[in-house]
Amino acid sequence: MDQKEWFPFLLAFLISLPWKITTSALPSEKFLHCLSLRSQNSSSIAELVFTQQNSTYSFVLKSTAKNSRFTTPSTPTPLAIITPMQVSHVQATVSCCRKLGLQLRFRSGGHDFEGLSYTTAYKVPFVVIDLVNLRSVQVNVEKATAWVESGATIGELYYEIARRSRTLAFPAGVGHTVGLGGHLSGGGEGLLLRKFGLAADNVIDARLVDVDGRNLDRKSMGEELFWAIRGGGGGSFGIVLAWELKLVSVPANLTSCSVTKTLEQNATKLVHQWLSIGHKLPKEVHMNVRISRIRTSEDEKKMTIQASFGSVFLGKIDEFVPLMENKFPELDLTKEDCLESSWAESILYSNGFPVGIPLETLLDRNRIPATFFKAKSDSVKQSIPATAFEGLWPKFFEEEAKTASMTLTAYGGKMDEIPETETPNPHRAGNLYNIIYVVTWEQKENKNPKKFMSWMRRVHSFMTPFVSKSPREAYVNYRDLEIGANEIDNDEDSYEQAKIWGVKYFKNNFDRLVHVKTIVDPGNFFRHEQSIPPLSRLLKKRVNRSSLDKN
Template identity: 45%
Template sequence: MAAASTRAAALLLTVCFLACYVSVPSLAASEDFLQCLSTTSIPSQLVFTPSSPSFTSVLVSSIRNPKFFTPTTVRPLCIVTPTNASHVQAAVLCGRRHDVRVRVRSGGHDYEGLSYRSERPETFAVVDLASLRAVRVDRAAATAWVDSGATVGELYYAVAKAAPELAFPAGLCPTIGVGGHFSGGGMGLTMRKYGLSADNVLDATLVDANGRLLDRKAMGADLFWAIRGGGGGNFGIVLSWKVRLVPVPPTVTFFDIQKSVDQGAVNAVTKWQTLAPALPEDLSIRVIVQSNQALFQSLYLGSCSALVTTMSILFPELGMTRADCREMTWLQSMVYVNSGDTETPVETLLNRTTSLSTFTKNKSDYVKKAITKDSWEKIFPWFNKTGAGIIILEPHGGKVSGIADTDTPFPHRSGVLYNIQYVAFWTGNGTDAPNWIKNLYDFMEPFVSKNPRGAYVNYRDLDIGENTVVGGVTSYESGKVWGEKYFGGNFRRLAITKRKVDAGDYFRNEQSVPPFVSRK
């Protein structure tokens, strides 16, 4: 009798766990979903199931981290590769009808892989937007429509070829899909001059949870606000974005200056913290700390001679000379920052593939009060420890900090000096992840933003919290744990918008915005 009671209790606990965390459609529902897709406008060659010969290659095509491609990875029921809006609408409508959720992938750079895998047992499909990648430039209006499946590199290349005097403020990694990048804000080396990518979005087309195709006017002010920095995969599937292009001079200047600790790296980084956010907006200097050294990397929207003069006055500690300058076009600078070679052809920006040889883990922070020199002297030795990776310090100030914290969901503006991205790398079988990144993150707690400790949603990190599902929808209380770190006081408005546009929580993952439910 006691054994039977124990088994019953265990079974009840298992059922409760599943009810709280996942909703797994039946096998029949999954088959009905696939059958539904076959009756829509989606050609069969655009739907890949695990039995399809090309399933693995399509799945891997946008995986950027091999730790999310293992035998235990929860993989999708199928991958839909739409070539027009009606295909996306059909996938959403079939999913709603047969209780199969879809996850959306544009470039696959989600640091936790949530655009194509699940942390928990779940039946889901992936809508992979890689075939929706057109860039249509209106040179006269200084605008462009760019599809979500285009990469940042493809966007840069198309704009520069159509209008060499124009550019777009976005990130440095050319294989990032613009859909996810814009959805989370979009930081880059020109954000101090022109703001984030999301700050320059003028319109968008989106398929909502009811399968409707909406533009800015149809989606309304709250939803248009939410998709410009509120994180990808939350409110619908954004198919394309109308963006404001920005002017760039014929020649820009780049420099890389490396300082070891013995050469004054600690002093230079200490000064950089308050100097970089206050520099002229045409000048951005970021820092990469690795081993015993700090690499100062700068993009200046102007000539070398003017930059040398500015640096000699404002930042003589770097000892910059004309020999450090690399003058080039803006497009070439986006190649150089990744290759370090002025001879690398700009066509490399069109390469969408990346290596799957290195495992990574990323975390992030925001700094509002400069870290003291004494503290930096304690931080630098962390980069000589076993398993040490790097940190990247991105300066704010200028336009990105001049926009109100509530104008978009991205709240890390006024008072922010810089962002920290922590990156750990390792090889092997993927299970021997170093403790270095977690331990350094814990060590840094006294020095970074507080209440909440901020994080950047485009550097997604499941360590800061995961959703639970109660009564068929994501719990708002569980979402607040991580959501207020990414979005601060804007998280509540995001959740209220989610309730308006997707009350049934169709678009959800382990860190999706929940529909707001007020506490009685």
Template identity: 45%
Template sequence: MAASRSLLSVVLAVCCYAASATVAPSSNASSSGDFLQCLAASVPSQLVITQGSPSFTTVLASSVRNPRFLTPGTVRPLCIVTPTNASHVQAVVLCGRRHGVRVRVRSGGHDYEGLSYRSVRPEVFAVVDLANLRAVRVNRRAATAWVDSGATVGEMYYAVAKADPGLAFPAGLCPTIGVGGHFSGGGIGMMMRKYGLSVDNVLDAVLVDANGRILDKKAMGRDLFWAIRGGGGESFGIVLSWMVRLVPVPRTVTVFSIQKTMDQGAVDAVTKWQTLAPALPEELAIRVIVQNRQAQFQSLYLGTCDQLLPVMSSQFPELGMTRADCREMSWLQSTVYINGAANSTPVELLLNRTTSLSIFTKNKSDYVKQAISKNSWEKIFPWFSGAGAGLIILEPHGGRVGSIADGDTPYPHRAGVLYNIQYVAFWWTTAMDAAPADWIKNVHGFMEPFVSSNPRAAYVNYRDLDIGENAVLASAGVTSYESGKVWGEKYFGAANFRRLALTKGKVDAGDYFRNEQSIPPLVPTK
């Protein structure tokens, strides 16, 4: 069991005024200086860290979760602004619009392609780092909370449960994920079968738009409020804070972690899990990690071990779960335990915002709508063994997350989805080794016959530039809608992507907020 928990820890460690209508075209040294001078009039100097500052590298690295984006040659920002209030964010947008400097926004730094703090192509840009905006304000009576975008998921969990142990929020497992990015992409997690995605529980938000205005739900309107709840980050504005609906949880929940080798029936168990897990009682979530020719079944049950045992023995006897496998604890403690820590680990671990910079990763994703055969799983398992091999994480859907209409939020992977697959390649060198790079490309190709198609779907929070990058129309100076469709329909589906682009055309027609996979503006011709 100790070896199993150690492996799990490694796995989870690798996986948080008015302005002109267009951006000024110049991006030379003069415009950069003008931008910094403009900031100096509205933002305290200690909150603007330029490349010449002794603390620049430290601040940049403070929320970098993948060290391959700190290697030489990475395009770095002109400066990092660390606002402490909304007016500072407004100033960055207004100065950026005026002087031709775009901004990228970082809450937790977990973007799998590092697009919140780096550019793939040479350009002048600034980073708005929201780490100083991370308050969590809980209203127990209303069962709601206002959560700032710079808060981590761990900080949110801790604040909510400390305010009321009977309240919680459905979001992801990694405690260092920033709330802003996590919510912007949807937010899958262990309670989504009971309560839906994170964005299914967002009630309001406060955003700074491309004109530097502060908007709430009422002011931003139906389409923009729809778009920010799952349409991906850095396309529509800078969300400063989110009002969320908190959900009830029992004072005692049950978790287990059971590992099966191929010789112990792992293939049979995973084969059955595919159709069973999405149909189990909504209070029960079981996810699977496949690595080293083994399958690890992790579960969260919103109830006691006595309540869980008969469900498992009658519906999933292949797993062989016994009372000895049960771990009863508070919901808050379960968020620490499932993340790979020991049962006795203090819940204050959730407040730690730092992660290791020794693990280089590359990720991809898929969705499965038809169960993969046992024979096929017998061919899939050997991919996850030996040098250069990584792992996959299977997250069950069904329940509440599957009962919401595909168009209610930009996240379209609802009815008919059995589970999501996350592929993870990781290594411990200072460069992109051929073995993990080839492995994840090859296993992703091998899986193509078994996953969704037309399009082959992907999860925007598992960002993957391999599926497409934006091209900018030189004539218009904005992102091409056709280039965006290549990757956008995989993340959002055709209908949702078009609606996102139309919304972008209404609120940011000049395409100020953009990156390599931002939503392009679509403005219908009259």
């Protein structure tokens, strides 16, 4: 008998015998009993709950977990996974977790770099809300807006927009399997950020379930909480179930280009030159450089470094090639390096998919398999000297770096015009580039993951002189617990602990986030290893509840 058959009977049994749910009952039993009492239709919600006794539990838990570091046998797992179909299911789960003292994690796509949306290092009982069933996308072409639920992926949003219009887009990321809930909660970088800013800059409303189970929109939650959820990181303020997005206008056809250069083709010099150019290009140009190690075609045993220059231009090839000939002639970009396509098609090409692949590929949530990886990020505020890259290349020739990469994304443009206090994400004017470093490894190599983690730390340490300082900034959507983490049972010192990592993600916006947290969740129910803490009891007396809407 599978879960759908036996679980309704279990809930009915629990309801009929409430006196049997005593203090000696297992936490999972107490949770199921509580959930049954708060559900109008126990058999309906039964189909949405997966416990460790269910044969499909492991599949559901791992189905969207993209970092295999957090799906090993030693990884803490939840008492139950709830896959809600409606707001009341979320409200019931929040209520029961609060009543029973269970921690709550919630995920929209499973791409959290440190697994914080579906596991915990605290070794405490917890429940996961998986928003996979809350994934509707409603596009209004006339108003150029869209309501999208948090469980939808970026690809599902892009597909629905493209199905309705060739000249509308949304400035989110290129990872089509990434869940929108987490992406928007952290800011959301994408191919259009130099023209339209971050994804979170283009959110105009939201619906959130707060710690008291209320279903709030922008008006009822207030402007301060609305500010906090658009870039303050997920898991701190409530569960955002849906977002209203402002869509942007793009040409019916735009240009995507790719040029690769190796060390033997002056890659070092070209990367260094690009650093003084990329952030100054017109807003319509997005450029990044991905650095990795490859085998040379002449000798399969010989390795070299390859720099891949990727670009997307909101215009035609005949406009872009002359522009690059003028701004960056050393790259030697030609028409043959470029392709004209719709905006949605450019997303697929940016992910390395072949020309002509159907747009329905954007709907495939499982297209990108899970892997073991560790990542870190940096902000760059001044050009990096060529000698720095010459010193970096030997690290990419080390054994652990066979599938490692380093990607630099140009800022400037619209990002220079948006104040760093506009949303919690402060990486605006003065930031020339964002860097993400990634090292991956296979299952058979996971017997000794420390060597890959060590490689990442060495690279990150080497880059210290060339990136932002005081603080050394990081991007919250590229979570990194090595820059700091909260302790589970130390609320009195939680602010000082969190500030270590908080100022790196949010700079001066961190204190404002703490202020909001203190008002909306003073008991710190929504928490994880890098959640925003409330002020301690001694400090929060200074916070005026009425100040929420003044800023």
